[in-house]
Amino acid sequence: xxxxxxxxxxxxxxxxxxxxxxxxxxxxxxxxxxxxxxxxxxxxxxxxxxxxxxxxxxxxxxxxxxxxxxxxxxxxxxxxxxxxxxxxxxxxxxxxxxxxxxxxxxxxxxxxxxxxxxxxxxxxxxxxxxxxxxxxxxxxxxxxxxxxxxxxxxxxxxxxxxxxxxxxxxxxxxxxxxxxxxxxxxxxxxxxxxxxxxxxxxxxxxxxxxxxxxxxxxxxxxxxxxxxxxxxxxxxxxxxxxxxxxxxxxxxxxxxxxxxxxxxxxxxxxxxxxxxxxxxxxxxxxxxxxxxxx
Amino acid sequence: xxxxxxxxxxxxxxxxxxxxxxxxxxxxxxxxxxxxxxxxxxxxxxxxxxxxxxxxxxxxxxxxxxxxxxxxxxxxxxxxxxxxxxxxxxxxxxxxxxxxxxxxxxxxxxxxxxxxxxxxxxxxxxxxxxxxxxxxxxxxxxxxxxxxxxxxxxxxxxxxxxxxxxxxxxxxxxxxxxxxxxxxxxxxxxxxxxxxxxxxxxxxxxxxxxxxxxxxxxxxxxxxxxxxxxxxxxxx
Ligand SMILES: Nc1ncnc2c1ncn2[C@@H]1O[C@H](COP(=O)(O)OP(=O)(O)OP(=O)(O)O)[C@@H](O)[C@H]1O
Ligand SMILES: [Mg+2]
Numbered sequence: 001x002x003x004x005x006x007x008x009x010x011x012x013x014x015x016x017x018x019x020x021x022x023x024x025x026x027x028x029x030x031x032x033x034x035x036x037x038x039x040x041x042x043x044x045x046x047x048x049x050x051x052x053x054x055x056x057x058x059x060x061x062x063x064x065x066x067x068x069x070x071x072x073x074x075x076x077x078x079x080x081x082x083x084x085x086x087x088x089x090x091x092x093x094x095x096x097x098x099x100x101x102x103x104x105x106x107x108x109x110x111x112x113x114x115x116x117x118x119x120x121x122x123x124x125x126x127x128x129x130x131x132x133x134x135x136x137x138x139x140x141x142x143x144x145x146x147x148x149x150x151x152x153x154x155x156x157x158x159x160x161x162x163x164x165x166x167x168x169x170x171x172x173x174x175x176x177x178x179x180x181x182x183x184x185x186x187x188x189x190x191x192x193x194x195x196x197x198x199x200x201x202x203x204x205x206x207x208x209x210x211x212x213x214x215x216x217x218x219x220x221x222x223x224x225x226x227x228x229x230x231x232x233x234x235x236x237x238x239x240x241x242x243x244x245x246x247x248x249x250x251x252x253x254x255x256x257x258x259x260x261x262x263x264x265x266x267x268x269x270x271x272x273x274x275x276x277x278x279x280x281x282x283x284x285x286x287x288x289x290x291x292x293x294x
Numbered sequence: 295x296x297x298x299x300x301x302x303x304x305x306x307x308x309x310x311x312x313x314x315x316x317x318x319x320x321x322x323x324x325x326x327x328x329x330x331x332x333x334x335x336x337x338x339x340x341x342x343x344x345x346x347x348x349x350x351x352x353x354x355x356x357x358x359x360x361x362x363x364x365x366x367x368x369x370x371x372x373x374x375x376x377x378x379x380x381x382x383x384x385x386x387x388x389x390x391x392x393x394x395x396x397x398x399x400x401x402x403x404x405x406x407x408x409x410x411x412x413x414x415x416x417x418x419x420x421x422x423x424x425x426x427x428x429x430x431x432x433x434x435x436x437x438x439x440x441x442x443x444x445x446x447x448x449x450x451x452x453x454x455x456x457x458x459x460x461x462x463x464x465x466x467x468x469x470x471x472x473x474x475x476x477x478x479x480x481x482x483x484x485x486x487x488x489x490x491x492x493x494x495x496x497x498x499x500x501x502x503x504x505x506x507x508x509x510x511x512x513x514x515x516x517x518x519x520x521x522x523x524x525x526x527x528x529x530x
Contacts, residue, residue, distance in 0.1 A: 167391060174381045174392050181379045183363045184342055184372070184395035185444070 009259045010252065015145035016214075017251020018152030022207040023228030024235065024243035025159065028199035032176040032238035033196050034090070035101035036099035037229070040081055042222025043110030044201060048208025049076045049217035053123050063128050063213075065207065069152065071205035078146045078201025079194055081106055087190070111247065123217040139228055139290040148210045156208055159199060163240060172196060175236070236287025245285065249273075295320050295447050296341070296371070300350035303340050303503075309510075310336040312503045315350070318448065323480040324468070325490040325511070325523055328500035329515065333378050334483035337500070338452045341481070342366055342373040349364065361507060368396055373444035376453050376483075378437035382426025386417055389425050389436055393443030401441070409437040413469070430460035448479045457487045467493060487524035490514045497522075 023045060030038040051073045055066035069227045085102045133140040163169040175182035175192050183189060211224060235242025252268060257269045277284065296318040298478060301436075302312040306347030310333045326336050339345045341352060343363035352359040354369045381389055390410060394403045408491045414435040420428065426437060434454055441449060451470070455463040467489050474493070484490035491497055494511035499520060508520065514520045521527035 065381070170384065170388050170391060171395060173383060174388075177381045180344060180363075180378055181375060181381070182392070183344070184365045184367065184375070186364050186391045187392075187439075188364050264406045 004137065004154070007139040007257065008141060009255050010206065011045030011141045011145050012259075013138075015142070015148040015152075015210075015251070015253030016255060017085060018149050018156075019207045019247075019249035020208050020227050020231045020251050021156060021244045021247030022152055024201045024231035024247045025156065025227060026203040027225065027244040028183060028235075028240060028269035029196050029200050029229045029236055031174075031232070033172070033179070033193055034086065034096075034099060036096040036103065036126075038150065038200075039100065039103040039225075040085065040106040040226070041200065041204060041223035043107045044074055044078050044081065045211065045225060046114065046205040046217075047077060047110065048205045049212030049221060050118065050123070051205065051215045052209030052212055053125055056126055064101035065148070067206060067209055070209045071202040074205035074208065075201040077196045078197045078204060082194060087193075090193070091222045105165045111219055118219070118278070120219055120263060122268075123212075125213045125216070144213060151206065151210075152165065155203065159203070160240070160244075161189065162199075168192075168195070200244040227270065230270055233284055234274060236276050236284025239284065239286040242284050295353075296356055296479070297353040298341070298350075299352070299400035301337075301352065302349045303336055303342060303345055304346050305336075310503050311347070314500075314503070314505055315406065316498055316505065316508070317425040317471075318479055318481050319468055320447075320479050321477045322475045322495040323482060323493060325484055325497045325515040326493040326500055327484060327487045327490060327497060327514070327520070329485065329523070331502075333503040334500060335502075336451050338376070340480075342375075342448055343372070367444045367446065371450065372441040372444045372448075372452060373450040374441040376435050377456065378433045380425040380433055380436055380440070381427075382424065384424050385424055386428070386441055387421040387435055389440050390417075390443050393440035394445075396443040396444065406443055406445070410442065413472070418497045429463070431444055431458055434458060434462070434466060435469070438466075442473075446478075448481070449473065450481045453485060453523065454482070454517055455484065455489065463489065485524075487520065488515070491520075 020128045026042050028036060030041070048070050051070040055061045055069040056063065059067060085106045086099055089098050089102060110226060129143040132143060134143055134146070163172060171182065171187050172192055172195065174185070174187060175187055179189055211221060215221065227250060231246035232243045233246070235246025236246070250273070253269060253273060254266050256265050298317070299315050301311055303358065314337065326334055326337065327357050328504055335425050337346060340347055343360055343366040356404055357369060358511065360366050360369055375454055380394060384392065390407050390513065391403070394441050416453065417436060417439060421430070425433065428436060438451070443512065454466050458466065463486065470480065470482065470493055482494065491511040491514050497511050498505050499507035502523070507514065507517065
């Protein structure tokens with residue numbers, strides 16, 4: 001086994017793992033505050049891949065500016081999905097099943113909206129780095145992968161600080177645990193939930209664009225959120241560190257399976273890890289509060 | 295001053311409170327005694343703005359109770375909910391901060407947290423510990439402290455002695471006595487009727503959603519019906 005190949009694979013794995021982490025975080029944040037699986041998140045991620053694509057091609061933005069545009073646009077879209085599809089249910093105290101059905105409907109709507117307007121083609125991003133790789137210790141590392149890793153780490157670090165250290169972040173965690181008591185403490189749930197969707201949207205803006213760069217933009221790319229779901233469950237649904245580490249673990253395992261075994265079996269391994277972890281630790285790696293949340 | 299006038303609260307078609315009216319004057323401790331299912335928590339949740347009454351009115355210092363539950367604390371009234379309901383996923387310190395969520399005075403919050411640590415020494419030692427890992431008694435202290443962090447003028451407490459050992463129950467009532475001395479207006483729901491009546495200026499007995507008896511704490515302690523139903527005294 002060559003050390004340079006090992007290093008290369010690790011970087012590829014970290015890059016895709018970072019993207020999975022971002023998706024899993026966005027997905028987990030919504031799950032922990034509203035207690036349902038936001039199936040429409042894949043649609044938002046797909047829209048992000050197009051937002052980034054058009055920002056670069058039509059507006060001529062560079063990759064950095066395009067990321068910011070994609071984040072901002074998806075924050076707005078994500079907030080709009082909450083206000084249109086979920087907030088009316090929330091105000092009527094609907095059970096989680098209703099949210100899930102609403103999310104599925106929304107997901108179908110978003111996907112078909114893109115089919116109807118943009119079409120069913122694959123759109124490749126313009127070239128971002130003339131030279132795609134950079135040599136470090138004899139390993140050819142993808143520049144885009146390195147960029148994705150750095151950007152993901154920064155985004156996650158900022159989110160982590162916000163959620164753990166600021167009073168608004170503490171209020172988000174409190175409301176996730178017991179929204180009624182948070183209300184008694186003066187928390188405006190509508191604002192807090194809106195904020196969660198804004199963060200999830202911004203994260204979709206990043207992950208969707210990186211996915212578009214890696215695999216092209218196309219209308220049904222939302223399936224990839226299955227990976228976010230696996231990552232979130234591996235880490236422990238609703239746990240943020242769980243979502244982050246779950247994503248990284250999944251990305252690295254997939255990269256190694258693709259390189260050292262065969263990429264055909266990549267998804268088999270992803271689901272195998274999921275099942276093994278669920279058997280050993282049903283609450284996931286970091287799901288320690290799950291039992292306490294009666 | 296808390297004024298409750300003729301409220302009727304329903305869960306679907308089940309009526310949980312019937313024509314309930316009472317007052318809690320400033321700086322007084324009023325208790326609400328009743329068996330399981332009498333409607334104490336329903337009343338507390340209605341006062342906190344979470345449940346709505348079909349009729350009547352609730353006033354805090356002459357002002358109508360806010361429509362949205364998140365505005366009630368701003369009107370000067372805080373609830374320490376039944377079974378404490380701490381944020382198990384937050385630390386002791388973060389739970390206290392949540393109690394002060396509406397406040398912007400950073401220095402005031404800091405000094406109030408110090409105060410809480412003096413009042414409840416156990417909390418100071420466990421600031422960084424997750425609330426879910428505290429013992430039942432410690433959790434109750436934290437729940438009260440979290441309620442106080444909002445600097446309420448009126449404190450509602452729903453069965454603060456629930457599930458605690460006798461020695462801890464005594465500590466809880468000592469705290470209530472201390473708050474009373476400091477001039478806090480308190481409405482206390484309790485099944486532990488003896489201790490509640492002893493500490494109260496005035497009290498009500500709630501039975502299946504209706505107020506059936508009322509009087510000063512002393513009067514109710516001596517009332518035969520109360521003694522039989524809530525104090526475990528056998529009929530002569
Ligand atoms: N969510 C609910 N849905 C339907 N009925 C309810 C609900 N919550 C309470 N009730 C009913 O309302 C009545 C009053 O309940 P409540 O919890 O207010 O009593 P309580 O006096 O607080 O009792 P405890 O001492 O056991 O806490 C009971 O008959 C109860 O079954
Ligand atoms: Mg009760």
